Structure formats: structure tokens, C-alpha cells
Amino acid sequence: MFHIYCPYCEEHREEEEFHPRGQAHLQRPADPENCSDKEWGDYLFFRDNPRGIHHELWVHSVGCRKFFNITRHTANYEILETYKMGERPSITAETLAADERQSGVQAASGGWQTVGARPEDEALNTEARA
């Protein structure tokens, strides 16, 4: 069971007080009427499934009712950071990789989250594999 720091309440609370709401930083297309079906479908249906760093939206549902973001490692469940709505994460898969390059220690994180998400999208998969 997670122990989650609510950035609004400014204290650790038990997971039972929270609801997960999926991937964070989803961008609703600014002009839905003028985006293609594919763009709208991507927004609606496609999500990352990384082994490693994942930014997630959670809500302190039986606490302050505020939504906020969690940066979590999906393999060891470590919560690296929580931050308020509208803020950007200070820890990402990229910053972690850079730290590892510097320290010479490699963590077991994956950088292949979008591969296979859309099997028909060859270009995207090739790019991610590269």
C-alpha cells in the first residue's frame, strides 16, 4: 500500500485516501472540432505503459479533494516526487538517465513506453526503438 505525500495537505497519507486517475499531463486538443479523428483517438484511447518512470494523475479523494501528480517507478513502485497541478516534474526518465550517465549507475528503467502502443504506426515504433 502506497504512502503518498499530498502536495496540498503537505503530509504523507495512506493510499486508501486517494484515487488514481491514469496518466498525467494528457493534453486535450485545444480545438477539438478541427483535429483529425486520429488525433482525437490518440487523446482518447492511447496511453503509455512504461517500465520505469511514469507520471500519474491522482486525487486526494477523501482528503482535500485536490488533483495532483505523482512520479512513480512502475517496477519498484517508488514514488520519486509529487507535485501540484500545473507544475512540471523535476524528475523524468530523461533526467534520471542523465544522472545515471553521470554516476555510472544504471537503474532498471525502460525507455520504450510507446513501442507497440499503436502497432499500425510503424514510424512511431521505429523511432522509439531507435
Place this chain on the structure above:
Amino acid sequence: MTQIHRSNRGGRIDRSRELSFTFNGKRYTGYAGDTLASALLANGVDIVNRSFKYSRPRGIVAAGPEEPNAVVQLGASEAAQVPNVRATQQALYEGLVARSTNGWPNVQRDMMGMIGKLGGSFMPPGFYYKTFMAPASMWMTYEKYIRKGAGLGRSPLESDPDIYDHINQHCDVLIIGGGAAGLAAARIAADSGARVMLCDEQEELGGSLLDSRETLDGLPAPEWVSQVVTELAGRENVELLPRTTANGYHDHNFVTLHERRTEHLRDTAPAVNRRPQARSRLHRVRARHVILATGTHERPLVYGNNDVPGNLVAGAVSTYIRRFGVVPGHKLVLSVSNDHAYRTALDWHESGREVVAIVDARATSQGELAEQARALGIRIINQSAVIEAKGSDRVTAARIARVDLDAFCVLGHEETLSCDTIASSGGYSPVIHLSSHTGTRPVWRDDVLGFVPGDVKGMTSVGGVHGVFALKAVLEHATEGTRRALEAIGFDGASSAPRLPDVAERREAPACALFQVPHVKSAMRAPKQFVDLQNDVTAAGIELATREGFESIEHVKRYTALGFGTDQGKLGNINGMAIAARCLKRSIPEVGTTVFRPNYTPVTFGAIVGRHCRDLFDPERYTALHAWHVEHGAEFEDVGQWKRPWYFPQVRAGAVSGERESMAEAVARECLAVREKVGILDASTLGKIDIQGPDAREFLGRVYTNKWAKLAPGRVRYGLMCKDDGMLMDDGTTSCLAENHFLMTTTTGGAAGVMEWLELWHQTEWPELEVYFTSVTDHWATMTVTGPQARKLMSEVTDIDLSPDQFKFMDWREGNVAGIPARVFRISFTGELAYEINVQANYAMPVWKALFEKGDKYGLTPYGTETMHVLRAEKGLIIVGQDTDGSVTPEDLGMQWAVGYDKPFSWIGKRALTRPDTARTDRKQFVGLKPRDPKVVLEEGAQIVFDPEQSIPMTMVGHVTSSYYSPNLGHGFALAVIKGGRDRLGQTVYLPMKDGVVHEAEIVSPVFIDPKGERQNV
């Protein structure tokens, strides 16, 4: 029966307190301080169970949680039955009743054992899969008998009389294990001022020190333990929890501790001052730091017939001798791979019984303990091992031979030593189960010949579990590891470090790697060499699995059942992996280890459930009018957590003995009352959200499909709420209370979800909108007065002007009802003239009663949710979640009238309505169904086909969503979704049922009564 194996002195038992108990119906006596296992051994009970697969006789082999055989069924009464209790962990109490879980007609003469003897060689791993899987349809039949034969205990048939508690705890340092390492850790942690919890699964703290031959500060180890425990017990910042097993190590240092408070006293919890006390507690501990001091389990060696009663783990023999004053035999052969196990021969010898020989697999024995044994004249045979035990119900002899460990073969020099007990030690496996629960892979260490815990954030492993075995080193390691952990969480570890006790340093020769002992025959032909006694897994079985192509240790485990179930591989895992590694010609770390999972030892359901059972299983929510409903005989329906009146059965007219109406009769009466006179419904459970702010109106326009820009104060509008995929998620009315103030209603079940949904969009997408949401569901009680006589009744209780031109359909007004301030909404879910009266919940009852006082003459009838359903369905009004399922758009429902296609903001769900899939014309559409046979009420969920002659699988084109008998129409009717249904009005569809009957129905409009809405708009 006398306690034939009880020695005259020694042990931590109270010989002045005799306790009697029964095992398999037979009466025995033991002493206070015994475990059930030590008492059975004292009484010379060799066979405690029959094995799982081969039904071989089994005896006690260990003294702790790793015991694989002595798993018993406990309890004197039916309600007190507890399965899966390890006799080695069960304290003896007066009147204890235990049974073997296996063996028919009893463990001494077992039917299955005969079959096992005959069929043993015909039951390889995968036997059940291979033999009984075909034909697949017969597996259910086989399974019943196989499971009965396996006999792994049973659950009680009566309700548990006991109560159980959950306790949430926080601490700075949680120390798991109260042996030498745990006590050393607790001493320094206590001195630092940190909040410390120390738990240990045994009856008393001390761990292996309780049967140790060592002295600390000149005191025998057990005396030092009691000194330290007394000292710790006096500290305010320390909580000591004996009889408490850390069963699961979860995310972020969340550890569940199972504290058994009364299991050592009786099979049900005795009352204290006539008050029931909790039988056990589950501590849910969030620790800043965990000190893992779980020690080791000694590994037995794997040799032929190593399961015959009388084969024990060496350390367990010492435990029984030194802690319980029980010497479980007369003549001992000890087979070892290390120095430490020599202590068992010394303990046995000191008890005045014969040590026939120590068989040591190493070329020489030069350690301190070996020298002591030699000095006592005990025969030591080097470079040899016990290769096979002789005997059937009890060991009669040990067959020993010289072995070559590298070549894995027997070199001859065979000898058969007469004995009744064989103790073996293949080394010590760190108890890494808890650290493995976190998902961290353990690390193999060649110097330890075992896996040690991998790195876990916020955890330090100390002592035996970390591969540190010698007592002096353990104390140092635990103190130093804890000191560093304390400093990491901000406590001063250095200045408070207590003086370590004086402990002798023992000279020990290194151990050798011995797991399976070679036999003169191959593993496949040798007598069975058991690896996992609980699951009857043999070395030959593992060898066969690898030959059949199972190379991953996880697959070997599942194929052979190694380390399954309540055992979790405590004794057998390392041996099994070593054998797999040998067969696959790999090293043990290359083969790897399987994952240990919670729980470490079985936890009763009672402890897991705690107080969350019976009335407290799930909260029940009552409306303010609940007492009235109960008084008036309502039957209730669960809607979410709410208890809602379902229908109000009345005493049948003219009934002699007062029988009440059936549900159908009650619903028919209630339905007619609403359509012909006036009815009343408690609608308080509807979700209500108060929405305020200058941007409230704009916000509503974005979350609802329809328009809100022009809704004036005093007006009400029905709204549809979609997700961004265009599918309906909730519906309800929203009233404009003032220019910047609205009251939204939601479905009863959707209230919390809609509230979170509104917050989600406000907080994440449109934080610039100034709008505030407050749940007011519980603050207001809602009473729906509906029917042709509703206005007349209302006029008697309210000062609100009810004239049709002043208070129109879809208006709301503020005023007094029965003298109570109220909001009255003219909205209708029945299709009749209706007023929904909202008053503060605390005033609901007098208003409700006042309505009945005036309502009698109009035939005012209370109705429940079933009548509400019939009435709304007659009007084709949907229930979200019943007529919709998350794949239905407003257009599918034919509710284009509630969709604002031209609203300026692209509201939630709009864009999706033009996606190719949502724009299809052959989507399932919402229609009515009229069965051809008026007596038929279609089954809800029934599948619909166009062509009843089509062969199976038929093309299913939709299903029934709601179906009732309508007393107003005089026939059954249904709502359904059917592909392209709206273009098929008048056509016939078919509903093939499970019993072969095919119903016919006509597709009709979903509005069955008053399609123009004249009745509600009078």
C-alpha cells in the same frame, strides 16, 4: 500414556503444571511451556500426518514455522476449527484438541498410503495434469476426490465466535525478529529515543538464544535474553510484540503484523471481566525504517527416505532438548556439512542418550565443537553422509557411505548404523521471505551458501538473514547496521550505542556445499529423496522436470509444486534449486530463485477481516425517512450503499391470517395509485451537488451535452453528461437557484463519481473558471408527490402558488411545505403531474407525516423503487447504468433534443460524436419491445436476433435493458437496444431463451404511455 521422551530436567517448561490434550482422539499430557509439537514428541508420537500426494507417514522434522508435516486442524468445537496450524507454533493449553489433516481412516492405517506405495512410482510430477485432464469435462468430477484425498484441513461450518482487531501503527524502527540480532538492534534503537516496535513469531522473545549453548556476559544465553527483554519492556518508546508474525512486507515500508493474543490460551478467546477480547490483531505498520532480523532456517539434507518419522533437522533436535526437555529418540546419527550442527550431538549426549556417529561430508572436522565431540568419544566419520534412512513408521537404521560431492557419486565404504533418529544439517538459509515480498531479487552468496536479501529502500538486514552466523559477529553486525539506519533517519546512534556483551569467539571450519546426497542408485531409482515434504516433491521429480524441458526455476516450481501453498519453500527451496542447477549444469545463482509471496505463514480470515464483517462489512446509508419505511413494512433494495424502499407490501384485503401482498401485487397496486390517484416516493438518495460561482453556467455548458446559457432562475433542465468518448455517463436535472447558483442532481449510484468528474475537469483543464462544488446529498431530503391528485394534495400543505400558469412544468419554487422551508421542483420521473419537495433532511419526517395526514382522502400511496422503475419505463425514461452501459451515446438513445450541437465551446463528448464509429447508422439504438404474448415479461439481458432459424452461433443484434409487467397497459413491455432499431419500428424480433423457448416481440417506440407528455404538463 507417559511422556517417554521427556528428560528429567532442563527446558523452559513448567513441570509443575501438567496440561492434558488430545491428538486424533487420543489423550496425552504435556507441560506448560510446551508447543503441541514438543508435547507430541515427548509422548513418543511418531506419525503426525500422511503426506499430501503419496500418503506416506510423516513425523515432526522442525521446531518452527518451517515445519512441513505437523500441520494440524485445531479446535474442540465446530465453530473453533482452525486449519493449517503448525504444531511447532502452537502453544499447548489445557484441553487442546488437534487432528491430523490427512489420512483415512487414520494416520496409522491409511488407505491412500497403500495406494501411494503401489502407485508411488507411477505418480511423477504433473501426474494429475497428465492423467486427469482428458476429457476436460471430467476434471470437475476427479477434482472433488483428489482434493478430498489431499486433505489440507477444512474451514469451520459455523460462524466464528471471536472478534479480531486491526490497529494502524507508525514507528521509526520496526525490528522483525527477536533473536540475538533483533535484541541487539532493539537495544541501540531504544537508547536513541526512536519509536521502536519489535515483533517475533515465537511464544517468547530470544530466538535461537533460547536453545543456545553460548554464554553472554557470563550468563547462559536464555538468562541474558530475559535480562534484555526486561530492560526493553521498561522503555516507553519500545513496543514488544511476541507471538506476532510479520506476514507481509508491502510498498513503502508497510508491514502487516499478525499478533496472536489468545491462541496460546484456548481455541476461542476467553472473556476478560466478561467482555470479549480480540483473539488476534493485525497491526498495519508504516515504519520509517525496517530492521530485518529474521535469522535463518536450517536446511535438512536430501537423502533416500528422508521423510520417515525420526528424520529431523539438526537444530530442531537441539531446540527440543534444550527448550522443551524432550529428546525425540534414543540413538542418534547426525549427518552434517558444517561445524555448527555438531552442537546437536553434544546436546544429545548430555541428555544421556547415545550418539551413534556424526557423519561429516567434509574431509576433516577441526572446529571447536567437533573437537568437543571427539573429546566425548563420539565417533566422527568424515567425507561421508547418510544416503538413506531405513524403516517405515520410524527410522530403524541409517545407511551411510563415503561420497564425492564434486562428482556427485558414492565412493563405497557403505555401513548401516542402527539408530532411531537421524538429524541432518546442510547449512543455514537466510529467511529472506519478507524482503522478497517487496519485489526485490535476493542475492546469492557463495560464502553463505544461500541467498541474502537484495537492497530494499528503508530496510537493513542484520545477523543471520544477512549471512552473519557466529553469535559475536551477529551482535556486532546488528548493532552497527542499526546505528547506521538510525543516523539515516535522524537519530543519534553513536553516543547511545550500548556495550556489547562478552561472547566467546568460536573457531569454525568452513562448511561444504551439500544439498542432495548422492545415492548408489540414480535419483530416479533410489528410494524417494524428498526436497519439499509438504508438497511431496522429490529430487527425482525435479530431475524429471528439467529433463522434460522445464528450465526456468519458476516453471520447475509450478510443474512440481515445489515451495507451494502454506509452506512457501521454507525448508526445500534452496535444496530444490541446487538440484535443478545440478541437472541443468548451471550454478545456483544462474538458476535463480522463485518469488516468495505474502503471507509468510497462514493468517486466519478473521485477522484479515478484523471488524469489517457482518453489519460493519460495508457502510449502510439510510435516508431521513428510513424509520417510517421500516414501520410501514417496506422491503428494501440496496442501491449503492443506500437502503431504498423497494415496495410496500400491504396486508391482503380480506386476508384471515394477515398475509401480505406478493411483490407483483404490491407493485401493481402502487403503479395504479400513481397513475390514477397520487403516490409518494422517498427520492432522498439522488446525488445533489451545489454549484456556485460566476462561471458556474459556463461550466455546466461544458460538462453537459445540452444548453445552459439561458436557463433562468426558477427554471429546471434535464441534462446529459458524457465522457469525452461521447458515451453517456450520468443524467439528472439541474436547477437555476440564482444567476450564479445551481443545484445539480445525479443518479444515486453516480453521485460520488460525478462530483470527482466535475472537480477533475475544473482542476486539470479549466482552472481559470471560477466555480465551486459542494456535495449536499445528505443535507436535503427529497419527497416526490406524483399523480393526478398531486396538486390538490400539495395545495393543502404549501403556501406556494400552484396554479398551472404560475408554477409550470420544469419550474421550481421556494416556500413552505407543512410549515417547513422547502424547495419544490416540478419535474417528473413518472410522466404524471409531480412535485419534488426538498427540505432540510432533519425536517423531512414531519413533512412526510403531514403529507399523509392530508393525503388519505386522495388515496396517497407510498411507492418504492420497483414501481418507480415500471412507471419511468412506461414513459421510456432511461436509467443510466441499466439502459446504458458505457457504450451508448445520446444519439443512440434518440435524445438528440438534449444535445447542443451548436454550442460555442466543444463540450465534453461532442467531438467523439462524429468519429466514424460513433457516427455509424447501424449502432444499437434504444427502442421499446412489445412481446407478442401479453403475458410474457422478457428477461432483462436477453439477447435479440432477427432470424430465429439461424444456426448457432446466431447473430445477436441487441439485448433487453429493462423489462416489466405494466398494470396500466395490461401486458409485459421492455426497453432494449437493437442495431438500427429506430428504422425497424413495427418489425418482429426474436429472443431465444436457455430453455429452448423463443419469444417474439415487436419493435415499438420506447414511450408506452402518453407520448405527448400531456399528463405531466397539466
